[in-house]
Amino acid sequence: MNKIQIVLDIETTGINKNGPHYLNHKIIEIAAIKIINRKITKDVFHVFINPNRNIDIEAYNIHKISNNFLKKKPIFYNIANNLINFIKGHDLIIHNSKFDIGFINYELKLINYNIKIENICNIIDTLSISRKIFPCKKNNLDDLSIRLNINKKKRNKHSALNDVIILVNIYLKLTSKQLRIDFNKNLFYNNNIKYNNLLNSSFYNNKKLKIIFANNKEINNNNIFLNLIIKKYK
Numbered sequence: 001m002n003k004i005q006i007v008l009d010i011e012t013t014g015i016n017k018n019g020p021h022y023l024n025h026k027i028i029e030i031a032a033i034k035i036i037n038r039k040i041t042k043d044v045f046h047v048f049i050n051p052n053r054n055i056d057i058e059a060y061n062i063h064k065i066s067n068n069f070l071k072k073k074p075i076f077y078n079i080a081n082n083l084i085n086f087i088k089g090h091d092l093i094i095h096n097s098k099f100d101i102g103f104i105n106y107e108l109k110l111i112n113y114n115i116k117i118e119n120i121c122n123i124i125d126t127l128s129i130s131r132k133i134f135p136c137k138k139n140n141l142d143d144l145s146i147r148l149n150i151n152k153k154k155r156n157k158h159s160a161l162n163d164v165i166i167l168v169n170i171y172l173k174l175t176s177k178q179l180r181i182d183f184n185k186n187l188f189y190n191n192n193i194k195y196n197n198l199l200n201s202s203f204y205n206n207k208k209l210k211i212i213f214a215n216n217k218e219i220n221n222n223n224i225f226l227n228l229i230i231k232k233y234k
Contacts, residue, residue: 030047
């Protein structure tokens with residue numbers, strides 16, 4: 001049976017700084033890519049939306065989408081059915097899902113749709129996944145894409161479509177079968193039962209591990225070796 005997953009991102013007119021982040025703001029762009037059995041497909045949902053309100057300058061500086069550009073775009077009501085049909089019944093992969101889901105549910109409520117996205121999709125939050133893998137590090141899309149060798153530098157402009165293309169690659173790398181993650185023990189291990197058992201018995205047997213430090217002679221020899229390497233490649 002094919003495993004269908006949807007990777008989604010949005011851009012908005014801004015955020016409410018007092019109360020729910022979506023209150024009195026609107027979605028202006030939605031992009032979603034379908035992946036089947038971990039393979040990226042050409043099945044893409046992408047739309048710009050007329051919010052019928054002005055875009056905050058802070059938001060504009062991030063995505064560079066103008067009010068004038070959106071004037072002749074459809075309103076959310078006109079794209080809602082297509083969006084629901086595209087994502088319904090599938091895993092929905094989002095970075096910082098609270099933000100996107102809050103906005104989409106708010107938009108649906110405004111047009112009297114008695115639907116909540118979390119009730120029709122299984123939500124997978126890549127921000128939560130990345131925080132478990134890379135604790136105490138920045139885990140926004142730019143930093144993750146650089147860390148995972150997807151992009152070499154941060155971008156000057158964001159869009160839902162560009163972000164979702166980056167996000168689908170981030171998700172596939174974070175959940176690669178080559179390296180599984182034991183979240184409870186915060187340990188990387190190969191997808192092999194023998195290796196798993198060996199790691200579990202070696203590292204989690206409630207015995208204190210003996211730490212063996214290098215002696216002065218070993219440290220000195222290591223420094224000599226490092227100096228030789230430095231001289232060779234100067």
